[in-house]
Amino acid sequence: MVEPVLQISNLVKNFGALRATDGVTLDLRPGEIHALIGPNGAGKSTLIHQICGTLRQDSGSIRFAGQDIGSLGVADRARLGLGRTFQVSSIAPDFSGLRNVMLAVQAKQGSSFRFFKPVMRDMSLINTAMAMLERVGLTARARIPAAELSHGERRQLEIAMALALGSKAFLLDEPMAGMGPEGSKSLTRFLDTLRQEAPILLVEHDMDAVFALADRISVLVYGRIIATGTVEEIRRDPTVRTAYLGDHA
Amino acid sequence: MTLALALEQLLNGLQLGVMLFLMAAGLTLIFGVMGLINLAHGSLYMVGAFACATVAAWTGSFWIGLIASLAAAAAAGAIVELVVIRRLYDRDHLDQVLATFALILMFSEGTRWLFGSFPLYLDIPPLLQGAVALPGGTEYPVYRLAIILAGAIVAFGLYLLISRTRLGMRIRAGESDREMIGALGVDIRTLYTVVFALGAALAGFAGAMVGALQSVQVGMGEPVLILAFVVIVIGGIGSIKGALLGALLVGVTDTMGRFLLPKILALFVAPAQAGMIGGAAASMLIYIVMAVILAVKPRGLFPAAHA
Amino acid sequence: MILTRENLINFILAAMLLAVPFAANALGQPFYSTLATRIAILALAATGLNLALGLGGLVSFGHAAFFGIGGYVAGILAAHAFSGDPLLFGLSGSKQMWVIWIVAVIVSGLVGLAIGAISLRTSGVYFIMITLAFAQMVYYFAISWPAYGGEDGLSILVRNQFPGVNTMRPLTFFLICYVVLLLALSLFALIRASRFGTALQAARQNEVRVATVGIQPYRIRLTGFAISAAVTGLAGALFADLNRFVSPSMLSWHMSGELIVLIILGGTGRLFGPLAGAALYVIFEFALGGLTERWQFFLGLILLVVVLFARGGLLGLLAGKAKHG
């Protein structure tokens, strides 16, 4: 068996009396899309926060790229190659899309403490960033302030930034949310090719997309993983059907 | 140093803390509900003191003056809220700092315009004059005990207001979720005006109470404003409980520092030197305490829900 | 450089400031050189703050601390040079401006690093208040520390020297300050366009985004804050030489407030915002002060109107919305 890129073991997080993450064990293998589904309030966001480091787990371990990252900060985990997108797009709104991606490129180059050379004349930044924007199809909109981009375009921009980081794994938090049917379709096509680059942990409510993309699915309910398996296994799993899927299956 | 002196100093620290609480309560309430940082709070304190001194001079009664101070500060607060402050709720803290800094300039110079440049006379009411004997053989001013009592009543009153009344329920709702309260059908604009006026009235009350003991003059609000900010930052901005504990902590630390630091230093250097260096250290002490607390707990001792 | 409307206005502003002292000299009104120098120095101080506040979004309500520290560096070095007493570790004082500038930049930068290291753990209102508290700490220290004059301050009897020129001539001293200001503005422009500036501005707009690409916002901000402190400290050293005097009032919280006011008046985060703001402020203060004893009232009123109704400041009115790459 191949060594997983991301390995979460027995993760526990309590908020007072509420156990938001209850012994979660989960892995992400090279080349796969692993979807994480579950009803609202199941603890998906809490889990994502712990993986990227905005929340610290109470116990359990998170290994990424062969290293225990459970006590690292957000930036350190990102530098190791954990790329992510947000439920509500997170971009620098005053900057153009290009400069947003250039920020990621300079971070990847590890060179944010250069004070004098103008970035807008720095071809090593611009060319790389433009290449990323081209991959997500934003070339034409590269010089527009990010605040003026549409919802879907911002999502694409976030993905371009994650690509620019040369991520070893992608953590995508509801990328389809708020996209129209057309947008969902093209994003689905794009993610399908993205898995060749690095595996994806996909948190998503859009079951059509999940079933179209996922190699494996894990179902999170009340902070616990109640089932993990292929699309077919999950469709057939009776506990999942009663707990969550209902009429979807 | 006797035990009686140490106890008296502790009482002094408590009393200074209570004075700061009166000021800090309104400040933290306004921040908690509206998310507004109000540098002009010290000006409302000054308005209260001037109203009390003026009305007390006309009528000969401190008590009528005290009522006037509440009314004047509340009215000034309501007017300021309606004309200026309500345009600032959606702004960032930078704009709020600046606009209320501008208000300080206007209040200070405007007050001088109306009342002249000389300090006003405001004396302690006859009922509260003089000192009473304390156990241990020292005496303590009745008025300072009255301030401690007034602070305790205000703290308890705020507790009741917030936990037991409709207004308090709306305030709590406003603190936790601003959109929610609008959805509940509460007229949020009126609520904000009322809360701001309430905070202003608290500041005015503090100004009148303290004015009788100190000096009623233009600019009197500024030193206490900065101390009040130290208090609410230590306590956790938006938290009334934090303001109370922060105020007591600052009051006791400041008083004990002024009292003990020179004495401790006198063990090592000449008395005059000890007095100067100790005095310098004492004046920096509360800021050091604040820095240490924020270094360990960046959102104060009792962080509110949002800040 | 591309000739945008903003660049044109910036150029006119810089040219006007330069013209004032020459005109003043020609008309036999050297005082206006002093006024122009004051504008240049305050603009320099505010340019420092603009790095932290405008680019980094760090609302420091304690920059008077760095301004005053720079001033005291100038005062103390000059006092030691005058008396001949060694300063520290046998080093002597200095009357040379460039020595003073280097020391002022280093000392205020280091203090900025220390204050920033603690303050940047907080954010929002807490950051505003903790920076204020640190400045108050320095202020009370300066008032009660007797060695350098305490509240009475410290006089610099003869303005410090610069090789090859007579700094006592108002026009000469103005030109020195003007050049330093232009250098600082260039530094600001370079930093704003650089990789570091990109990260600093991104941290203002979206802290989470910066961390998500693997850059520690704390380190970026701390560096920005220290550079900001150093530039404001340099302005403090020049201000001390302008007045030939330093006192704790340079450290007071009103000074911190005024520095913020300058930036807002001119336009937050704009390259020439501090200069436009400083010019407006000094002109207001001077013109209103001559008209009425109640000038502080009207100054407050004008400020209030600017904050409420003219949000982009002067440059926002003249040059429109700020553009970012």
Added chain:
Amino acid sequence: MKKMLAAATLALSMSTTGMAFAEPLKIGMITTLSGGGAGLGIDTRDGFMLAIKNAGNKDITVVTEDDAQKPELAVQIADKMIQSDKVDILTGIVWSNLLMAVAPSAVAQGKFYVSTNAAPAALAGANCNKLYFNAAYQNDNLHEAMGEYANKGYKKMFILAPNYPAGKDSLTGFKRYYKGQLAAEVYTQVGQTDYAAEIAQMRASGADGIFVFLPGGMGIAFMKQFAQSGVKIPVMGPGFSFSQDVLPAIGDAAVGAKASGQWAPDFDNAASKKFLADFQKEYNRLPSIYAVQAYDAAQLIVAAASKASVKNADAFGAELKKADIQSPRGKFKFNTNQHPIQDIYLTEVVKQNGVITNKTVEKIFADHGDAYAKDCKI
């Protein structure tokens, strides 16, 4: 008889000053007219302008500007007055720290500075200047007088001042003359308004007298709090602690306090009576000591200008130094360092016809100069 003579000389000197000057005179007054300390600046301006008005001379112009008690603003105004308004003499600054910012550079530019109040030791000794005159006192004087007074009957003094140079000068001045024992020497924060901790220490100290130097609002706060504390130890201080600008605000709590001063409203000489009457008529309030000092500064300038041109610095300075005026203080002359030699009195705060004011008790020092004059080489 003596009084009548004094009145006659006064009338005579008035008439001489009414004459045209050799050269028009322009005076720049920088004082505090806004902010917390504006009361002192307004009394300074009013006292000064009263003497200018009395002189009735059209050759004098006075430009007045507000320094808002900020040193850097004072410097800016001074530069403007010297460079643009072309004033000959600067005056009016209330505070030592502002004076230190303005006076040394003004005299370095060849302008006269006549101080109406602030008198830091730094300008009285080795750094004295022949263009710098002080019409008020030297900062230490009134504290020295209280030290001298405390020698009579006080064995253990508790002394207190704010932690800034004027405060340190104050206690140094007091100790220079006081020979008894010190119960404690306490420095408080500048601008402090609550003195409970210090009053508690006073109560516990076993002192038989208390000397406080707390100008302005600090003094108001201290005296009100002290009166409520039940502590019965007598309080004394320099004149500014109980001057007319703060007495109405302290009220009855001040009655009985002893202070030192060069002047009090009950002075029994013609110049004082005239000054008091004129001031009350003009401004409808009692003048403070700041008004008297400024009034004398203006008189000094007018007197010198009637004899010599201000453009001739040596001659004008010599005329100033003669101090040919009728001061409400009575005797007044300049020491070698151009600071006053004058009598200093003990005053007591009393309530007369409902007005709280100072009453003269006795003379403490006759012809008192200062400790720094010996270092001054003019």
